[in-house]
Amino acid sequence: DAKTTQPTSMDCAEGRAANLPCNHSTISGNEYVYWYRQIHSQGPQYIIHGLKNNETNEMASLIITEDRKSSTLILPHATLRDTAVYYCIVYNYGQNFVFGPGTRLSVLP
Amino acid sequence: EPEVTQTPSHQVTQMGQEVILRCVPISNHLYFYWYRQILGQKVEFLVSFYNNEISEKSEIFDDQFSVERPDGSNFTLKIRSTKLEDSAMYFCASHSGTDTQYFGPGTRLTVL
Numbered sequence: 001d002a003k004t005t006q007p008t009s010m011d012c013a014e015g016r017a018a019n020l021p022c023n024h025s026t027i028s029g030n031e032y033v034y035w036y037r038q039i040h041s042q043g044p045q046y047i048i049h050g051l052k053n054n055e056t057n058e059m060a061s062l063i064i065t066e067d068r069k070s071s072t073l074i075l076p077h078a079t080l081r082d083t084a085v086y087y088c089i090v091y092n093y094g095q096n097f098v099f100g101p102g103t104r105l106s107v108l109p
Numbered sequence: 110e111p112e113v114t115q116t117p118s119h120q121v122t123q124m125g126q127e128v129i130l131r132c133v134p135i136s137n138h139l140y141f142y143w144y145r146q147i148l149g150q151k152v153e154f155l156v157s158f159y160n161n162e163i164s165e166k167s168e169i170f171d172d173q174f175s176v177e178r179p180d181g182s183n184f185t186l187k188i189r190s191t192k193l194e195d196s197a198m199y200f201c202a203s204h205s206g207t208d209t210q211y212f213g214p215g216t217r218l219t220v221l
Contacts, residue, residue, distance in 0.1 A: 034209065036212075038152070041146070041148075041198050041215065041217070042214055042215065043113075043200050043202075043212035043213050043214045043215050044152060044200070044212045045212070046209050046210075046211065046212075049209060087152075093206065093207070096142060096154040096157050096165060096167075097142075097144075097152075097154065097202075097210060098154065099144075099151050099152040099153070100151065101151055102151075
């Protein structure tokens, strides 16, 4: 079973920031938090990952709480093309990914 | 930018037939995976492959399934005798060992 829990769905207005939460209270010290998204039935697309520190790249920002039990993915200016299912995954190298149901984000015009 | 490719994009087959799904992982990657996603359900792990052998497999990956890396570039998933319930999207993924997993676009398998 997935080690993460996420809201089933969220809406966000186009141009606004989308904040997607994830709980991973049983994460262990050497496990990373990864975020992927899946648009329609396409292959999962890597977004960002982190271990302890907050991370930012051209797609998103990842905020990890100090106790590492939860995190938030931030899409700073959501567009209609960001409508997708977003997966938060706890992962260590050498393991396979365990996907949960994810959060279905709908960006509304 | 390097990417994982998969062929065919859509495969239709009759129940009981054998199918081979093909993947070309990113060229310097060492770890290869197959996942599947039944319509409307979660992405599920099937098998991982490293150093020319299976590293891990799930309960789904029974004797009807096999994987192979026949040459230096392709990674294949074979289903010997397809069942209706094998209808799904099949995703190949690869990683270098120090990077994240990159997924292909998937093959939609339809078993009639």
